[in-house]
Amino acid sequence: MKIAVLGGGSWATALIKILSEKAVSIKWWMRDTEAIEKIKKFKHNPDYLSSVELNLKKVKPSPDLEEVIRDSDWVIAAIPAAFLALALEKLPKDFFKNKKIVSGVKGLIPDSNLLVTDYFNKHYGVPKSDLLAIAGPCHAEEIALEKHSFLTIACEDLENADTFARQLQCRFVNASCIADLDGAEYAAILKNIVALACGISHGLGSGDNFQAVLVSNAMIEIEEFLSQKTPLKRQINRSGYLGDLLVTCYSQFSRNRTFGKMIGKGYSVKTAQIELKMIAEGYYATKGMFEIYKNMNVEMPILAFVHEVLYENKPLKQSFELLKHKLV
Amino acid sequence: MKIAVLGGGSWATALIKILSEKAVSIKWWMRDTEAIEKIKKFKHNPDYLSSVELNLKKVKPSPDLEEVIRDSDWVIAAIPAAFLALALEKLPKDFFKNKKIVSGVKGLIPDSNLLVTDYFNKHYGVPKSDLLAIAGPCHAEEIALEKHSFLTIACEDLENADTFARQLQCRFVNASCIADLDGAEYAAILKNIVALACGISHGLGSGDNFQAVLVSNAMIEIEEFLSQKTPLKRQINRSGYLGDLLVTCYSQFSRNRTFGKMIGKGYSVKTAQIELKMIAEGYYATKGMFEIYKNMNVEMPILAFVHEVLYENKPLKQSFELLKHKLV
Numbered sequence: 001m002k003i004a005v006l007g008g009g010s011w012a013t014a015l016i017k018i019l020s021e022k023a024v025s026i027k028w029w030m031r032d033t034e035a036i037e038k039i040k041k042f043k044h045n046p047d048y049l050s051s052v053e054l055n056l057k058k059v060k061p062s063p064d065l066e067e068v069i070r071d072s073d074w075v076i077a078a079i080p081a082a083f084l085a086l087a088l089e090k091l092p093k094d095f096f097k098n099k100k101i102v103s104g105v106k107g108l109i110p111d112s113n114l115l116v117t118d119y120f121n122k123h124y125g126v127p128k129s130d131l132l133a134i135a136g137p138c139h140a141e142e143i144a145l146e147k148h149s150f151l152t153i154a155c156e157d158l159e160n161a162d163t164f165a166r167q168l169q170c171r172f173v174n175a176s177c178i179a180d181l182d183g184a185e186y187a188a189i190l191k192n193i194v195a196l197a198c199g200i201s202h203g204l205g206s207g208d209n210f211q212a213v214l215v216s217n218a219m220i221e222i223e224e225f226l227s228q229k230t231p232l233k234r235q236i237n238r239s240g241y242l243g244d245l246l247v248t249c250y251s252q253f254s255r256n257r258t259f260g261k262m263i264g265k266g267y268s269v270k271t272a273q274i275e276l277k278m279i280a281e282g283y284y285a286t287k288g289m290f291e292i293y294k295n296m297n298v299e300m301p302i303l304a305f306v307h308e309v310l311y312e313n314k315p316l317k318q319s320f321e322l323l324k325h326k327l328v
Numbered sequence: 329m330k331i332a333v334l335g336g337g338s339w340a341t342a343l344i345k346i347l348s349e350k351a352v353s354i355k356w357w358m359r360d361t362e363a364i365e366k367i368k369k370f371k372h373n374p375d376y377l378s379s380v381e382l383n384l385k386k387v388k389p390s391p392d393l394e395e396v397i398r399d400s401d402w403v404i405a406a407i408p409a410a411f412l413a414l415a416l417e418k419l420p421k422d423f424f425k426n427k428k429i430v431s432g433v434k435g436l437i438p439d440s441n442l443l444v445t446d447y448f449n450k451h452y453g454v455p456k457s458d459l460l461a462i463a464g465p466c467h468a469e470e471i472a473l474e475k476h477s478f479l480t481i482a483c484e485d486l487e488n489a490d491t492f493a494r495q496l497q498c499r500f501v502n503a504s505c506i507a508d509l510d511g512a513e514y515a516a517i518l519k520n521i522v523a524l525a526c527g528i529s530h531g532l533g534s535g536d537n538f539q540a541v542l543v544s545n546a547m548i549e550i551e552e553f554l555s556q557k558t559p560l561k562r563q564i565n566r567s568g569y570l571g572d573l574l575v576t577c578y579s580q581f582s583r584n585r586t587f588g589k590m591i592g593k594g595y596s597v598k599t600a601q602i603e604l605k606m607i608a609e610g611y612y613a614t615k616g617m618f619e620i621y622k623n624m625n626v627e628m629p630i631l632a633f634v635h636e637v638l639y640e641n642k643p644l645k646q647s648f649e650l651l652k653h654k655l656v
Contacts, residue, residue, distance in 0.1 A: 136537070136540075137536075137537050137540035137541060137544075138537050139535070139536060139537055142535045142536065142537045143537075145535070147533075147534060147535035147537055147538065148534055148535075148537070148538050148652065149535075149537040149538065149541075150537070150538070150541045150655065150656075174652060174655075176656055205475075206475060206476055207467075207470045207473070207475035207476075207477075208465075208467060208470065208575055208578065208579065209464070209465050209466050209467055209470045209471075209475055209476070209477040209478070209575060210475065210476050210477065210478070211574075212464075212465035212567060212570075212571035212572070212574040212575045212578075213465060213477075213478045213567040213571050215570075215571070215574055216465075216565050216566060216567045216569075216570035216571035216574065217565075217566070217567065219565040219570060220563065220565050220566065223565070235548065235656070236565075237544050237545075237547040237548050237551070237564075237565070238544060238545070238548065238656045239540060239541040239544045239545065239655070239656060241544075242540075242543075242544035242547060243540035243541050243543070243544035244540070246539075246540040246543055246544065246574075247536055247537060247540045250536065250540075250578050251536065324476065324502060327478065327502075327567070328478075328504055328563070328566045328567060
């Protein structure tokens with residue numbers, strides 16, 4: 001199997017570690033040429049999961065995007081959604097022909113609000129059956145430690161899902177398959193927004209009792225959204241949906257939760273951004289998902305609350321009190 | 329409203345704090361006469377939630393069980409299931425006539441494996457419509473801190489549920505109602521077993537990724553059990569079910585989780601019991617629930633795993649590996 005991995009962050013590094021357990025050839029694209037030199041020299045990604053020793057017999061880092069993709073049958077995109085279109089913009093329209101594309105991204109394409117796999121479908125003509133997504137529950141940090149983890153591979157063509165899942169299955173990873181591509185992607189985006197809400201409520205002084213209320217109501221919200229947006233019989237409490245939400249919301253390290261907590265404590269978005277040196281994925285996701293939600297007939301009080309707080313300049317405590325009345 | 333609260337532990341103390349927000353008369357029975365004297369003198373329960381100041385104008389502690397119950401219209405039982413029958417055994421069979429009984433207990437009556445409300449129904453002839461149960465998600469410790477919490481009141485008669493819910497509703501508690509009495513009680517019992525499983529897996533070295541898999545699969549298991557044992561249209565992800573499971577499984581203070589963790593690290597049940605000076609509720613619940621489960625046709629791999637580990641003397645790691653293959 002010839003695989004391209006695009007992106008140099010934690011999740012890309014974790015996927016490379018997992019894939020290296022099998023006999024594969026992995027070309028690894030990242031923009032940062034300095035990191036590539038360090039990886040070649042020290043067999044470690046200097047910036048992310050630096051404890052992971054990389055097997056350079058199987059993994060070839062390269063700054064040449066075209067070459068990396070051209071030589072591969074499977075392309076795993078692990079670049080933040082905000083920068084994905086920009087990173088790929090110079091590639092010809094037919095460049096992904098006959099390739100399988102796997103999204104490891106949790107976010108919408110800006111402006112168009114497209115799912116990542118829909119972007120490959122609409123922009124590069126990749127058929128839906130050749131598009132896949134990876135869902136958690138999976139902290140990259142625990143992959144580095146080889147803690148046993150479950151991944152869920154979503155693809156409308158379950159044979160393709162199975163082929164890829166077998167590539168991930170190893171002594172510390174269990175991979176299973178679902179046909180719910182769009183559902184898996186939307187759920188993964190929504191979980192970051194819920195993590196923001198958990199952070200905000202924590203910043204406002206709420207405790208674990210209330211976080212449990214938020215997370216359980218979020219599952220109701222996610223299920224209702226999915227059943228309207230992409231109807232399908234799905235087991236919403238399997239690990240790929242509920243489990244993925246849980247690791248994100250209960251992690252002390254979640255950037256979305258930390259960002260939300262600062263907002264809850266009264267920081268402005270700008271100040272939180274400067275302080276944390278980044279904007280959490282959920283911040284952009286909130287805008288995109290709210291635009292999708294506005295055109296639907298579904299109740300999403302948690303999404304609406306986070307949008308009010310981040311984009312509508314509503315008084316925080318008042319919005320929070322109103323939210324409480326909508327939860328069960 | 330004249331209320332009796334039976335039991336002197338954390339949960340009883342938390343309920344008394346909540347109920348004292350309203351204009352009520354509360355008689356509080358506990359066995360420990362020394363604690364009663366201290367409460368009367370210092371307005372604090374010396375052993376549990378001792379930071380809570382008790383309003384003795386509304387709350388009257390007493391060691392006289394018969395008097396406490398006789399003078400009340402509503403009786404809240406907050407005694408561990410293992411000791412409940414023993415505590416009440418001297419009362420005449422018609423003693424609870426025309427009273428509403430609220431279970432704040434999470435466990436089965438030993439030997440008979442009856443739900444607590446079923447015990448009052450079968451043993452004292454209290455009609456099902458006068459029996460209620462309180463579900464979380466609610467750490468008593470956060471009630472002491474007045475952290476905003478949600479409670480769910482279950483009763484087949486929703487008017488009774490609503491009457492009691494309005495009694496609990498206050499500036500830091502939101503109480504809502506469901507008609508699913510048996511379901512709420514079974515779910516509350518099963519959550520302690522899941523917390524044991526989380527502790528065991530943690531003791532064996534698993535991390536947050538795997539805990540998320542366990543908890544999400546537990547929800548599938550609980551829903552399947554309930555839909556067979558007590559069929560009803562229920563929203564399984566509302567806070568009274570999913571949220572209650574979450575606070576229990578994600579609490580560092582859960583006795584079930586701590587007990588499970590010691591088992592996972594290789595302690596025997598006896599050693600864990602000596603070390604922790606108690607046996608977790610989930611230990612007894614596992615035995616009772618497994619006996620119920622054996623006579624049903626439902627897949628409950630997590631319950632079966634915990635039972636294997638605690639009661640069947642199976643090799644721990646081997647059982648754990650087998651469990652992993654049954655999760656999704």
